[in-house]
Amino acid sequence: LDEILPIYSGGLGILSGDHLKSASDLGIPLVAVGLFYKNGYFHQKINSQGEQQTEYRTIDAVNLPLQRVKDKNGEDLMIYLKFPKGKLYLKVWQVNVGKVKLYLLDSDIDENIEEYRDVTQSLYGGDQEMRIKQEIVLGMAGTNLLKVLGLEPTVYHMNEGHSSFLILELIKTIMNDKKVSFDVAKEIVSARTVFTTHTPVPAGNDIFPLDLIEKYFKNYWTRFGITREEFFALGMKPKADILNSGFNMGILALKFSGKKNGVSKLHGKVSRELFGEVWPEIASNESPITYVTNGIHTCSWLAANLKELYNEYLIPFWQDRIYDNSVWENIKNIPDEALWNEHIKRKEKLLELVKDNTIKRLKQCGVSYEEILNIVSKLNKNALTIGFARRFATYKRATLIFRDLERITQILNDEKRPVQLIFAGKAHPRDKEGQDLIKYIHEISMKPQFKGKVFLLEDYDIAMSRYLISGVDVWLNNPRRPMEASGTSGQKAAVNGVINFSVLDGWWAEGYNTKNGWIIGSNTDYDNYELQDNDDSESMYLTLEKKIIPMYYDKNEIDISSRWVETMKNSIISSGGKFSTSRMLVDYTKNLYIPLCNLTNKYFNDLTTVTEFCEFKNNLIRNWNDIKITQEEGNSDNITINAGNSIEVIFNIELPNINEVIIEALVYYGQIMDNGIVDKLKFIPMKLEKKDIEY
DSSP, X not given: OOTTSOOOOSHHHHHHHHHHHHHHHXXXXXXXXXXXXXXXXXXXXXXXXXXEEEEOOOOOGGGTTOEXXXXXXXXXXXXXXXXXXXXXXXEXXXXXXXXXXXXXXXOOSTTSOHHHHTTTSOTTOSOHHHHHHXXXXXXXXXXXXXXXXXXXXXXXXXXXXXXXXXXXXXXXXXXXXXXXXXXXXXXXXHTTEEEEOOOSSGGGSOEEOHHHHHHHHTTHHHHXXXXXXXXXXXXXXXXXXXXXXXXXXXXXXXXXXSEEEESSHHHHHHHHHHTGGGSTTSOGGGSSOEEOOOOBOHHHHSOHHHHXXXXXXXXXXXXXXXXXXXXXXXXXXXXXXXXXXXXXXXXXXXXXXXXXHHHHHHHHXXXXXXXXXXXXXXXXXXXXXXXXXXXXXXXXXXXXXXXXXXXXXXXXXXXXXXXXXXXXXXXXXXXXXXXXXXXXXXXXXTSTTTTTTEEEESSOOHHHHHXXXXXXXXXXXXXXXXXXXXOSHHHHHHHTTOEEEEESOTTHHHHOOSSSEEEESOSOOOSOHHHHHHHXXXXXXXXXXXXXXXXXXXXXXXXXXXXXXXXXXXXXXXXXXXXXXHHHHHHHIIIIIHHHHHHIIIIITOHHHHHHHHXXXXXXXXXXXXXXXXXXXXXXXXXXXXXXXXXXXXXXXXXXXXXXXXXXXXXXXXXXXXXXXXXXXXEEEOOOOBTTTBO
């Protein structure tokens, strides 16, 4: 939401804040629940060896725009959960995000034992048991809170798997309130839940050992009328070795939610492949995971001086129609000089911040005052300035640009066409490899050939991000494709006229149009990371040398590159509406929220209908394995046909106790690769020829 409330770590937390702001802008009736981490996320120090050091500062809620939620008697509201060592009590804070209310749960109260007071102390703090406590509080206490407040959402949106325990709480509540079976409650929950996955890798999902699941949920399988093993299996892939597997929060959400999505078109495809084993009966490309590409709350990230400039040239009240791509077309009418001058103002402010941050950091590192002045004196507002700022996760490859030190030395030290690099970001406190990347960049920045050319900023946060995404000339993004689910920092840069230079991953795979930026590498997926790094770094150097640097320094008589400013305008036009959270919320509402609302209202508010549906499904499950498929004589697998010719395929299908009206038969086809995998799998529906169950 804002830097004064640092209860976020990276892009997901910031995206959640933008989600709420746009929901308020659009009038979407949304309420949100989170945790109040009293120590927030850490502040970063980088010592003289380049080692990241963490510092936690307690958030003073009294001096923030928070208010305690009251009960109906005007007293401070308190709710509780039953934990193994007794009750865990929670007070509740309210944050007004425009018209949307955000409730934050806080365990730091006298009624709790010391162990329980610390549950909401730190974001990403503690061990796995602390993590499961936090996720139980978020998912289960959060759901209870809404009920206590008299709020009963039609749809529950689980933003990543951390809140997935709400599924179990909803099932328990529905079984108690409506006196229905576990199967019926499960169908009702499915019609009311959306799950968004933000990870492109299996390790991105929390997986809890079964002893912790048993410790905190040991009464649940009895309540649900299922066995202990069946309960464990709720968070596992089908056919998993139950006693030797963990409880996967992502799988729990995928199995129960009625709608599920990735956060970009490419990430949707990656997610269908990643989670394909959850639905082993179907091809992975048919897994029921769609996508809604992430966006940004444009007005939160647009520099104030640029907002004033846009007001002059865009239609009146354009901020009410941010999601409308046509609104942005008038950006082309801004005079080149006007746009460039406003950009230079942002650049000057950024370089002031870089100077102040560098002086402070290097003084703490014991660098002499003379050397510090020598370094910061080389900051140049006329130099091509490239920014890289984000979490220092290893897959983001922060050091890729230094793969060939001789090559990058030549690029940065060209006196006629100077280039400067600015880095910022934090590594997870337990991510040693990510911290090593920070250390390496610190060491690089102190080498003679890079002093005053490479800058590493300390304690990256939202405030610093605003300067970077509007003040650099080029936004560098080089994750290991396809491991960037979406990314949003490049979207923030684009709307400020900063040009993206990125791998075709996440949102940029949809955003790049050849006129609004540059790409690194290709859309090839690699098995060999060394080869991928070599190819991508070579592509990066060539594009810098042959395209980016020449275009930037191709100045006219008023010292402006008209080609550069044209690319800036294309960047703004192509990204302003398409990659806003206003568009994102329209997509969520139209494609996920409303269909589930309609499903709930039409079917699942009627217990008779949902009970009949459960019986229908159970009948299918009971009889499915008894279906017999035989091939018609003369239909051989070994038929040879020429390209362009057609072939008739006939099968006899016996359906025991299943009405043929509800069955669709499909023929799958594709190219069988050397490893036996069918590539480019497609399908076509078969036609029912005879009523005697012949297809």
